Amino acid sequence: MLKLSNMVKSSNMMETLPEKVLVASPRAFCAGVERAIRMTDELRSKVSGPIYVYHEIIHNKPVVVEFRAKEVVFVDDIEDIPDDSNAEFSAHGVTNKVRQRAKEKGLHWLDATCPLVRKVHDERDRFIAEGRQIILFGHKGHDETVGTVNDNPENIKLVTSISDLDSLEVRNPEKLALLTQTTLSVDDTKEVADAIRRRFPNIVEPKKEDICFATQNRQNGVKEMVKLWAEVILILGSQNSSNSQRLKEVAQSFGVKGYLFDDVYEFDLDWILGKRIIGITAGASAAPERVDGLTAHLKNLGISNFEEVVVAREGFNFK
Numbered sequence: 065m066l067k068l069s070n071m072v073k074s075s076n077m078m079e080t081l082p083e084k085v086l087v088a089s090p091r092a093f094c095a096g097v098e099r100a101i102r103m104t105d106e107l108r109s110k111v112s113g114p115i116y117v118y119h120e121i122i123h124n125k126p127v128v129v130e131f132r133a134k135e136v137v138f139v140d141d142i143e144d145i146p147d148d149s150n151a152e153f154s155a156h157g158v159t160n161k162v163r164q165r166a167k168e169k170g171l172h173w174l175d176a177t178c179p180l181v182r183k184v185h186d187e188r189d190r191f192i193a194e195g196r197q198i199i200l201f202g203h204k205g206h207d208e209t210v211g212t213v214n215d216n217p218e219n220i221k222l223v224t225s226i227s228d229l230d231s232l233e234v235r236n237p238e239k240l241a242l243l244t245q246t247t248l249s250v251d252d253t254k255e256v257a258d259a260i261r262r263r264f265p266n267i268v269e270p271k272k273e274d275i276c277f278a279t280q281n282r283q284n285g286v287k288e289m290v291k292l293w294a295e296v297i298l299i300l301g302s303q304n305s306s307n308s309q310r311l312k313e314v315a316q317s318f319g320v321k322g323y324l325f326d327d328v329y330e331f332d333l334d335w336i337l338g339k340r341i342i343g344i345t346a347g348a349s350a351a352p353e354r355v356d357g358l359t360a361h362l363k364n365l366g367i368s369n370f371e372e373v374v375v376a377r378e379g380f381n382f383k
């Protein structure tokens with residue numbers, strides 16, 4: 065339900081509504097998230113009874129709530145999945161141990177791991193096979209990072225911030241590789257990666273960086289809207305979504321307030337009253353309909369000047 069107070073305030077304060085709303089493109093679902101949702105939908109249409117998904121299929125509350133209503137059960141422990149059940153792994157990837165347990169339990173599973181997370185896992189396996197120890201820059205406890213560390217802390221050292229480098233000890237500085245989580249801040253990652261390279265000049269890296277195109281494009285969208293004088297950025301996405309949180313941080317790194325929320329019913333008009341230009345985007349795990357709902361609400365309030373800010377073209381699918 066929309067906030068009634070928004071309607072009352074807007075009728076009194078037409079003159080303080082923004083003159084212009086910038087809407088970033090690309091925004092909302094990325095190819096990896098669309099693939100994970102498509103796989104779950106297809107599995108749902110083929111089997112009856114509960115489908116067990118190891119971790120939330122994507123980090124988005126409205127999507128998870130919709131699937132729960134269709135007898136999709138999300139678990140954080142593989143042991144919570146009954147033997148011989150229909151199951152799926154989330155887009156964030158899993159450890160080899162989880163795969164092994166899934167086999168032992170006779171699960172019939174689909175793997176919705178994003179191909180770009182899978183790429184990081186392949187790099188990990190290749191570097192370890194070369195006898196290298198890996199420095200992984202990522203968020204401790206995030207589903208993707210847990211999957212990439214793969215219960216292998218001896219071979220994979222997790223760095224969560226530049227200050228971790230002070231206490232970082234490695235086996236052999238000449239035999240190292242650098243990997244990162246896919247959904248980090250591009251700017252923070254550059255800073256930390258540069259510090260790691262300075263300390264370990266012979267560290268090797270994948271040919272193509274690990275931060276994915278969708279994360280980069282959405283962060284570039286925020287930067288572009290800030291350049292175009294957006295004074296507030298409204299971000300559709302969930303609090304547990306790493307790439308959505310990074311959008312808020314990118315805005316705030318330029319001194320622009322970012323508000324991260326799941327749907328229009330959480331929107332507060334006070335966030336934008338008195339601002340001349342505002343920006344809208346959505347994390348890679350938020351449905352495009354959430355943005356449509358917000359823009360429709362703003363139009364109802366009396367705002368008519370919307371401008372699309374295109375920083376890249378995506379428009380492709382993962383099989």
Ligand code: SF4
Pocket residue numbers: 094095096097155178179180181246247276277278279307348
């Ligand atoms: S944000 Fe990037 S890594 Fe994550 S699912 Fe989307 S494309 Fe894949």
